[in-house]
Amino acid sequence: MPKKFLTGFSRLRFHKFLNAISCLICDQWRIYSCNACSPEHEAQHTARLCIRADGEPATTDVQRNLGRAINCMDVGKQIRVSASAANPGAANALLSVLSAHVSAGVDVRILSQEPATTILTPHCQELGIELSTCSIPRHGIEETAQDTALQLSDFVKSWLHKAQTNAVLCGLSGPDMGVDEWLIHHARQAGIATYSLQDYPGWVVNGVSGPADTYFVESGAAGETTRNIGGASRTVETGRLALVKLEKAVRKFTDLPVFEANEAVFLGQPLWGYKGYRRTLQHVRLCAEQIGIDRLWYQPHPLERDEFEMFVQRESTMTGFRKSEKSYTEVIARTPTLFSAYSTGLEDAAFVHRYLQRSPPKLIYCLFEPDLKQQFIAASQPLEDTIQQRPHAAFALDRTGPLSINQLTAHPASAVFDFPAPHPETVARTIMEDLKAARAPEAQFLPTHQAANESLTGHPEFLDRGISDRLRLSLTGIFATVGLQISQITQILPPRDGLSYYRAELSGIGAVFIKSIPSGKAGRDQRSFEIERRVSETCNCLAMPIKPAPLTFYDPEDGLQKQLFAWKFLEGRGIDAANQTQISALASELAHLHGALLEFQNETRFKPDLDRAEKHRAWLCDSYRQIQTESLKGQYVPQLDGFPLLQSFVSNDHTGFLERFFSADCQLVHGDLNPGNLLWVPGEHRGSVAFLDFEEATQSLFPACFDIAVLIERLFLVSEGPGTEWMPQAELLLKGYSRARGGTCLHTENDLNDALVFATIRSLVILIELEKAGRPASQKEWEKFENLCVLHQRFKGEMKTLARWAIST
Secondary structure: OOHHHHHHHHHOOHHHHHOOOOOOOOOOOOOOOOOOOOHHHHHOOOOEEEEEOOOOEOOHHHHHHHOOOEEEEEOOOOOEEEEEEOOHHHHHHHHHHHHHHHHOOOEEEEEEOOOHHHHHHHHHHHHOOEEEEOOOOOEOOOHHHHHHHHHHHHHHHHHHHHHOOOEEEEOOOOOOEOHHHHHHHHHHHOOOEEEEEOOOOOOOOOOOOOOOOEEEEOOHHHHHHHHHHHOOOEEEEOOOOOHHHHHHHHHHHOOOOOOOOOEEEEEOOOOOOOHHHHHHHHHHHHHHHHOOOOEEEEEOOHHHOOOHHHHHHHOHHHOOEEEOOOOHHHHHHHOOEEEEOOOOHHHHHHHHHHHOOOOOOEEEEEOOOHHHHHHHHHHOOOHHHHHHHOOOOEEEOOOOOHHHHHHHHHOOOOOOOOOOOOOOHHHHHHHHHHHHHHOOHHHHHOOOOOOOOOOOOOOOOOOOEOOOHHHHHHHHHHHHOOOOOEEEEEEEEEEEOOEEEEEEEEOOOEEEEEEEEEHHHOHHHHHHHHHHHHHOOOOOOEOOEOOOOOEEEEEOOOOEEEEEEEEEOOOOEOOOOOOHHHHHHHHHHHHHHHHHHHHHHOOHHHHHHHHHHHHHHHHHHHHHHHHHHHHHOOOOOHHHHHOHHHHHHHHOOOHHHHHHHHOOOOEEOOOOOOHHHEEEEOOOOOOEEEEOOOOHHHHOEEOOHHHHHHHHHHHHHOOOOOOOOOHHHHHHHHHHHHHHHOOOOOOOOOHHHHHHHHHHHHHHHHHHHHHHOOOOOOHHHHHHHHHHHHHHHHOHHHHHHHHHHHHHO
């Protein structure tokens, strides 16, 4: 995206409409919530996706009537897919998949702009699909479009929030931006899975947030191009989806005669802003005169409908063209010679004539103007790949004179051209399977990647390692799009699970810490980044998030689409548990952090984050009950055999304890205050404490004493022997917190011990659920939590003493 666009947006507080939206999570599907779900709504929840043996979608009635082999996939509760389209190609591709979704019992809701609205309306009425229209126009990427962009962003964000969707399916549009691009953007911010229907090989729309998570492409070659050139992380082959509607439309033209040989049509496109487009039309007109074409027609693109006449009056280039009054399908079915810049209509024409068992017409791509050629390559794929994949057409790649096109029209292209058969049911099946996988607990509440450090003490050691030139260029380029120049960048932590960490110098900001995460694993990170951004407005005890973020980035090293998050780099060191100054500052800043998190959760627009945290607590309880049930049947997780203290939490029922623990006053807390997430930052007059890594804060709705208990455990118990030399420091922590918060957060002498018991149960549940999900944690992780259990058992009495002291003072 051009730099001037986003820099212009930043002046209008671009980040205002980058706030995350989160869908509510259903108790059973764990994907969305019906809120107060009625019995009638519940009755609609069961659905099956049935695919006939020949690949066509079939309802259960059709299944019984046909008596054929059916592959059925249970999908449980009804799901919602929000779809969008703005351009005709997007609308036609979308139409082909709607019936498959409806047959599968999917609740589809569509947002459209013209001209897609006109195409979609009758079909949506026939299928009973809710269609919403957006009258705000599409906009360019220049600074003058900022007001329109803000309006469109707000409109789409509001529509998506009301839709309460599980997945977003967008058509593809042109170089300007509309409902498709903004819907992908806001869905990505909300952690909703995004999908795009590709209507031309390699065509990837970056929009505001980068490509969708998954692209449905026509062939393996198109998928490879999309991944390599466009940066999309995943592609699924579906054939050319738009052919479904085209085949139906052309059936009525089987007996139509073709146009006279001395007629030709130029298939128009809304590219008038390019000088090369005007020169192309002029050149085609001159060539038509030279080769004896008497009638030269111009078939307007649907987006040109309202502006075509004004364009003809304004441009002498159009002299000699006549506006075609025929329908698009009739034109491509009857015309012996078709010109275009890079309209997909030339492929449609080749398909139509193959379908009608005719010789192919003369089809010429006019790509001799530099600006059009560059736009084509930038938007799809290298030109030589296009030529190789399109044997049905000829390519005019130079403008040496009228003879260049004359020679092309004299020698029609090869008639051998295989069209990838469309399989629209693949789209529905893919989304269903993805959402079914997302229903699993680990997709919602288990970590998607390992923490930067696995140690109980200290920070991970920083590297200072250079990176490859191509990676440096890619990172420099993505930050340049938002007006930030990188002068220096190094890798500072070893990459793990697709994650990479960098330190960079950014113009106007200074040193920043950059985290690069695969897009499929970045949902929780996006939410935690938003929490940090909000908390940093009223609390300075954390690294300052750099806006706008996240940025979508294609990593050339491992070929993955990633999200980039950046924070102000803090020069500091770990907290010294024996340093009274640092412990006092830690206590005060933790109180301020808890106050800011409480303010955050009380804001209405962040209710989805609170709902998610409540669902996480329910998941912990449900998972623990399931583990208890399995233990009664002797179904122990093998790793537990070597850890007797962890095993005791399975053998002894703590279900009632969990209910009592959650009945206390709860609020959003940090949730992971290990030493690696604490930083002492020396200042000019006095030092300060910074809290790092707020990933667990997205789902930690616990008593505030949880953070304090974990701090005492990790800072003091881990490094101390059986004595109590650390207790004065712990008392200092409790005293400083109470003073800054205006009172203690402890109510009984068991609060600190209970918090540590809960911390162990939480860790145990996560480790076991990871094992069940086929993502086992390392042996080191099991050993770490067993060791914490040992410490907790050893210092139970001291923790009670601390709690009594805090309550009494």
